[in-house]
Amino acid sequence: MSPHLILRVVSKLLIPMIVVFGFYVQFHGDFGPGGGFQAGVIIAVAVILYALIFGMEEARRAVPPAVVRYGAALGVLIYASVGVATLFMNGAGEPLNFLDYDALHPDQGQHTGQHYGILLVELGVLTTVASVMLAIFYAFAGRVPDIPDEEW
Amino acid sequence: MLEIILERFSYIPIIILMMTGLYVVIATGNLVKRLVGLSLFQTSVFLLYITMGKVFGGQPPIIAGDAHGGDAGHGADAAAGYGAEAAAGHAAETAHHVAEIAYSNPLPHVLILTAIVVGVATLAVGLALVVRIREAYGTIEDDALNAADYSLETGSAE
């Protein structure tokens, strides 16, 4: 029997909930406290908890370092491409500025575009923050070998 | 005299933290401890900004009511108008709508959120450098590093 059975079972229960909570914080972010930054950290924490309980090797298999590296860049691209898209979409005909979300949706009165813009940008932030947090964790934790089970 | 100090009591912990941080950066020879001092120093600035945003008797700067209410009229319903107006990109215009209720200033918080991210990035890069320095030199004490470099310089200079 594994020496930390309880930890493993509990964390298996907790990790999905942490991730779901992360997404709640994420999608609540355009009209309440929350947003991509906090959500990204929460989601990264889920993976870090997994790594702490099941070891670096397992975590690396679940979320490979390559994914982390490309994720960090991808988030920046999502964010920036929203900005670039607003340059070319020109919602109501008049030229709009970089990151002017109103361009994203024709409904100017309700400012639906603002909601879309915030959600999309926050998605980019989420991707980058989660990836960068994991990248930092991998970079430091990966340099020392895991503590073997007997030494717990 | 006492009154002046008490009026500005929030600055006292900030100054103490700031000076502690700066002192640690200067005084310690250990690279990790120096980063700790640096973080302390930065944190004191975060506090400085946060206290700046506090308004006595101020409400949290969240508008109650229907933020989705569309263009709820200019000033007729200041609370609902704020969300729509702000979204419309005329934040300056709304200043007089919200003037009736005292709100704490949210801007310093936003700035500090950015500054915290900068601080985290700096700390991560700093620690990564310390890890690499330790791998290259086998020590993270300033004196030992200087000694190692000095012997390198004199050793290679025929």
Added chain:
Amino acid sequence: MDMLASLLPAGIAVHAPALIVVIPLIMAAVAAFMPKGLWAWGVTLVTAIAVAVLSLNILGQVSTGGVISYAMGGWLPPAGIELRVDMLNVPLLLLVGIVGLLCVIYALPSVADEIAKKQQALFYSAFLVCFAGLLGVTITGDAFNVFVFLEISSISTYTIIAMGAGKDRRALTASYNYLVLGTIGATFFVIGVGFLYMATGTLNIADMAAVLEQNGHDRVTQAAFAFIVVGLGLKAAMFPLHVWLPNAYAFAPNFVTAFLASTATKVAFYALIRFVFSVFHPEVNFVAMSFTWLFAVVGVVAMMVASMQAVFQTDARRLLAYSSVAQVGYMMLGLGMGTAAGLSASMLHLMNHALMKGALFMALGAFALNFGVRRVKDLAGLGQTMPASSAAFTVASLSLVGVPLTVGFTSKWYLVTAALERGWWWAVAALMISSLLALAYVARLLSAIWMETPPAGKAGIAPARRLAPWMVLAPMSLLAFANIYFFFHADPLVGLARAAANAVMGGN
């Protein structure tokens, strides 16, 4: 100028201020995706070309249409974040754009030699982030944004300096020390901005200036001034705060040194000018006092002490790094005169110094690339083995001394004229002495290169003649040529510098 303004279609030209920062940032992410260093370099090159074109276009727009203000996300200033281009930051945009492009061309062979294959793509990515940060500091009209962009560029600078560890492990400690000091500088700056925000209730630089003019100054703004000067002075390597610079320049990869020496400290110096002249008015009592008793004094001391230190360096790049500190002293002196003439001389020297130091560090990089040399005495005989690079090096170093027929003479001439205008004879004397010291350290380099014979048969240094790759040679020669060209055609640069000074001083 009209030609430059119509360089791009109107739809893009309107967004040029945003694109010039955003393109490098996007491309940094794209470069991180690239599996090979060469591809990432291609991405970097495309970016640098785009930025250079955009900066030329912005120059055209500003000189025909006046100040450009661009509201990010349609949120109007002063509440929203504004990108603002006037004649003061156009020269900096041009400088970063064009010198950046030349450095990127130079980068390919240099980086291939110095950085491990696996890290090259990420190295270019970090460089592009740094590039975007420097452009951001230059173009933003928001005080807090200056801090953010300053840190974006600085943090990526720490990493790319540390990449020099492949050749010399001291790059790591140099980068670490730069990180500690740079962060302290940035934090001081942000404290200053906080005080200004307390005093004015706004973060927009133009708005701050207006509020301060109306409300006058009190102790809070004085404290803000002190913190901002120290913070930006640290980033700009103002004399007693320069200790991070020599090692960082000496151990960074050659390409990084060439790029940083010609752009990074200049951008921080620009930010200093922006705050000292635009936000705080030069006629306010304590600001005027700081000119005479701080900037001028610090400038003169830097010119003397750093030049003296440069004379005794053994490492060639460290020698030039100390000389950079001394040159920052010249710029501080020009700033300290507090007159339009002084400021324009300072701006002129800023641009000219970028031309010289860019060429010099590129040439040292070429020597290192072919022969792996970095100490002054190892340069012996390179005049025979690498004549083209040595010639470029010689031209640029003569320019550094301020020999007539080079731009170094032009900017020193303007500095001397401005000093005489104020009746500062001691400053003229200091300029002369410092130039003599510059002659002394440059003579050490040049005599090693031209007078001494190449050590024969020594390991690593073959006496055979070797040409640097054309990608190294071309940008280096272009910069060296610019050092001579702009002596004979001084008007463009002098005009830019004058317009910059007038933009903040309001005179003519």
